[in-house]
Amino acid sequence: MGPHFPLAPPGATIGLLGGSFDPAHAAHLAISRTALRRLKLDRVWWLVSPGNPLKAHGPAPLAARMAAAQALTHDPRIVVTDIEARLGLRKTADTIAALQRLYPGARFVWLMGSDNLVQFHHWDRWREIAAAVPIAVMARPGSRLAARGAPAAQVLRRARLPEHRAALLARMAPPAWTLLNMPMSPLSSTQIRNGGRHA
C-alpha cells in the first residue's frame, strides 16, 4: 500500500462516505459525526470521487475538492482521501471490493444520504454492494420518507435493522441496513455552487 492510502487500525470499523464533495460542507461533517457516534465507528473516510458515474457533468478538479474538504475537517476521526482516483476506480461496487481486499482486517460500512437510497437501484451492481457491506442511510430533507419506500429499500426490507440497534450495524453480516434519523440539514453542494449559504 502506498503512503497516500489511509491507515486502518486492525479491527477498525470504518464508515465510507462517498461523494463528489463539490464542495464539502457542514452537513457532510454533521452526518459523519452522527455516524461515528450512533454506529460506534472508529473512523469515517470521505471518498472524494473522481466523478459520479451517473452524473453527466464532471465536478471541479479533484485536487481543489480534496483541499477544500481537508480544510473543513479538523476531527482526527474523519479522513479525507482520493483513494478511488489512486486506484483508478469510480464505481462503488469496485471501490468496496478493492478496499476489502486492501484492508482485510477492517470492517467497512457504506454511508449515504437518503437521497441516494432513492436512486440506489440505478447504481451499478447495487445488490452486490448491499451484499458486501452494511449500509447506514442518513436522513436528508426531501427524501427521508421517499427512502423508506425506495425500490432498494423494498428489496432489502428483511435486512433492515431498527434504528435503536444501529450500534450493532458495523459488526453485522451484510445485507444489513438502517435509516438514521437526526436533526436534518438542508445544505447541499448544489446550493453552495449556485451561490447559496456556505458551510
Ligand SMILES: Nc1ncnc2c1ncn2[C@@H]1O[C@H](COP(=O)(O)OP(=O)(O)OP(=O)(O)O)[C@@H](O)[C@H]1O
Ligand atoms: N444535507 C445532507 N443531509 C444528509 N446527507 C447529505 C447531505 N448533504 C450531502 N449528503 C450525503 O453526503 C454524501 C456526499 O454528498 P455529495 O458530495 O453528493 O454532496 P451533495 O450536497 O449531495 O452534492 P450535490 O448537491 O452536488 O448533489 C451523499 O451520500 C449525500 O447523500
Ligand SMILES: O=C(O)c1ccc[n+]([C@@H]2O[C@H](COP(=O)([O-])O)[C@@H](O)[C@H]2O)c1
Ligand atoms: O457505482 C455507481 O454506480 C454509483 C452511482 C451513483 C453514485 N455513486 C457514488 O455515490 C456517492 C455519492 O455521489 P454524489 O455524486 O452524489 O456525491 C459517490 O461515492 C459516488 O461514486 C456510485
